[in-house]
Amino acid sequence: MPRSVAPWETSQELLVKAEDRTNPSYGHKPDERPAEEYLKYGVINLDKPAGPTSHEVAAWVKRILKLGQVGHGGTLEA
């Protein structure tokens, strides 16, 4: 049977409908957000250590960074 394709093994094509410019006075490119905002709209690709649960690890990050809210994408359970 042929191997199925994982989402990260495909690439999408960009289809252009119309052209326009963006006004630099509004918003920021994600990499150019001011530091506080950069953190608040950020994600950490964390290498979870063995032992603590995903929830505990997320809570530690929250405490280290002194942030109000922290979540994690997909509990690392088997």
Added chain:
Amino acid sequence: MTGVLPVTLGEATKVVQALLYSGKEYVCLMKLHGDVQENHVKRVLKEFENAIYQRPPLRASVKRQLRIRRIYYLDFFEMDRRNVLFTVGCEGGTYIRKLCYDVGEVLGCGAHMQELRRTRAGPFVENESVTLHDVFYSFTEWQESRDEALLKKFVQPMEHALALVPKIYVRDSAVDAVCHGASLTAPGVLSLESGISAGSLIAVFSLKGEAVALAKAVASSEQILDINHGVVANVERVLMPRSTYPKCWKSGEKTDE
């Protein structure tokens, strides 16, 4: 269990929805309960590629009903007596503990999962991950020096979490309406990625590459490219704060007051 765990900070917590269902990749050490020939193990592992039926294990965080999960690839790596090492790429929500058990049943000798390490969660990969120590160290350094390069060492913009979600890029003038929860209509669309079908989760992006919202498409990429009016996607989760961009729509006349 160790490995890639994307942790979303503050407002970025809203993107977890897109990550939960994203595909995962693991390296797994499976322990067999009897002696089996290597070729037999390889052959049985291949049988588990593509769609499999799986009932979540006793200790699971979801309802234990039979579901279909997609195994994108299951690559045998090496075997030493009863220890089998393999890599598996699979749909979100696949239980590897259960997969090992089922492989053991097919082999006839029984098996269990000995160790597991996640090497990918959607767009997040193992060789770009940071440890808790890195986070603590870089954050403390940043607090003293305010050098933003230190933040970039361990935090990525939430847009990266949406790298595998098909995107629709919209005009500046459409951004604030979407931030207020309005459906995205065709005139606001500038470009879009192929592969969108009606009902699929998409991300609405600004021309600056900022995530505006997560939405459900109501038409396919090709259809959206063709039409000039009407709703294109319904907003599910707004990611950008309102009034980041100017309001560009006219309020209707208040007739019922």
